[in-house]
Amino acid sequence: xxxxxxxxxxxxxxxxxxxxxxxxxxxxxxxxxxxxxxxxxxxxxxxxxxxxxxxxxxxxxxxxxxxxxxxx
Amino acid sequence: xxxxxxxxxxxxxxxxxxxxxxxxxxxxxxxxxxxxxxxxxxxxxxxxxxxxxxxxxxxxxxxxxxxxxxxxxxxxxxxxxxxxxxxxxxxxxxxxxxxxxxxxxxxxxxxxxxxxxxxxxxxxxxxxxxxxxxxxxxxxxxxxxxxxxxxxxxxxxxxxxxxxxxxxxxxxxxxxxxxxxxxxxxxxxxxxxxxxxxxxxxxxxxxxxxxxxxxxxxxxxxxxxxxxxxxxxxxxxxxxxxxxxxxxx
Numbered sequence: 001x002x003x004x005x006x007x008x009x010x011x012x013x014x015x016x017x018x019x020x021x022x023x024x025x026x027x028x029x030x031x032x033x034x035x036x037x038x039x040x041x042x043x044x045x046x047x048x049x050x051x052x053x054x055x056x057x058x059x060x061x062x063x064x065x066x067x068x069x070x071x072x
Numbered sequence: 073x074x075x076x077x078x079x080x081x082x083x084x085x086x087x088x089x090x091x092x093x094x095x096x097x098x099x100x101x102x103x104x105x106x107x108x109x110x111x112x113x114x115x116x117x118x119x120x121x122x123x124x125x126x127x128x129x130x131x132x133x134x135x136x137x138x139x140x141x142x143x144x145x146x147x148x149x150x151x152x153x154x155x156x157x158x159x160x161x162x163x164x165x166x167x168x169x170x171x172x173x174x175x176x177x178x179x180x181x182x183x184x185x186x187x188x189x190x191x192x193x194x195x196x197x198x199x200x201x202x203x204x205x206x207x208x209x210x211x212x213x214x215x216x217x218x219x220x221x222x223x224x225x226x227x228x229x230x231x232x233x234x235x236x237x238x239x240x241x242x243x244x245x246x247x248x249x250x251x252x253x254x255x256x257x258x259x260x261x262x263x264x265x266x267x268x269x270x271x272x273x274x275x276x277x278x279x280x281x282x283x284x285x286x287x288x289x290x291x292x293x294x295x296x297x298x299x300x301x302x303x304x305x306x307x308x309x310x311x312x313x314x315x316x317x318x319x320x321x
Contacts, residue, residue: 013169035274036167039220043170 013040023065073301076101079153084160086113088259092289093296098122107131133160133186143193152201155300158187159209165220176223183227207299210251212315239309248308250299255315257287284316
């Protein structure tokens with residue numbers, strides 16, 4: 001999966017317009033990145049990438065790039 | 073409560089509540105017939121049981137078609153049963169937008185369809201003894217709304233509704249059907265829930281409602297044994313909350 005496709009997936013998950021997210025986007029700047037979105041991200045990483053994301057790792061994400069790097 | 077030589081099937085025997093139920097039953101003299109998916113976990117659970125004669129049967133309850141052959145084998149090898157406890161379940165937390173049909177079906181298969189299928193099989197003539205009692209471990213999650221629990225709450229709600237209809241239909245055979253609805257209970261399932269507790273203010277507020285504190289699996293098991301026993305002989309078609317007061321406020 002390309003980086004663009006992963007970003008599109010995140011935009012869809014957060015219900016944002018296409019092009020809203022860049023790798024350098026700070027997660028704290030995204031209002032939609034709330035507790036429900038974080039749960040959705042956990043499910044997404046498991047379902048689509050086979051990666052188990054725990055709370056500690058989740059707390060360590062600061063930018064979109066951190067999430068993309070975790071996805072692999 | 074006298075369970076001497078009573079044969080009780082426990083599905084989900086290696087879970088927190090299921091395991092505590094098995095241990096409590098064995099301590100009261102029951103012959104426990106455990107159903108689970110992991111041979112290793114069942115063997116570990118077996119070692120914790122007092123008494124002899126207990127049995128383990130492997131069955132993936134998520135594959136509903138595999139249940140009837142398993143129950144047939146149990147009845148053939150162990151004879152007619154006195155009770156059944158459905159303590160199998162998954163508590164996957166997932167927002168609605170991620171709860172696609174295949175996920176919903178998986179949860180429903182394990183938590184609900186397997187329950188109905190086992191009840192269907194053990195209530196056939198020759199499979200049960202007079203006074204059969206059936207106890208499903210449901211959840212207070214069926215009684216109130218909570219984010220990211222669509223599949224789980226639906227499955228427990230289905231258990232509660234079907235329990236009432238089955239109690240009515242099976243009453244003519246002298247069979248009782250009831251559910252236990254635990255609140256927050258210390259177990260591996262709730263540990264999974266709690267792993268994401270800090271993600272949600274809702275979780276913290278809900279925890280405060282259980283003003284008697286978190287339940288232990290043995291608290292739920294004690295209630296299960298009551299409903300299995302003769303002491304509850306006139307109780308059927310009901311839900312007994314073991315919830316530390318959660319649903320009272």
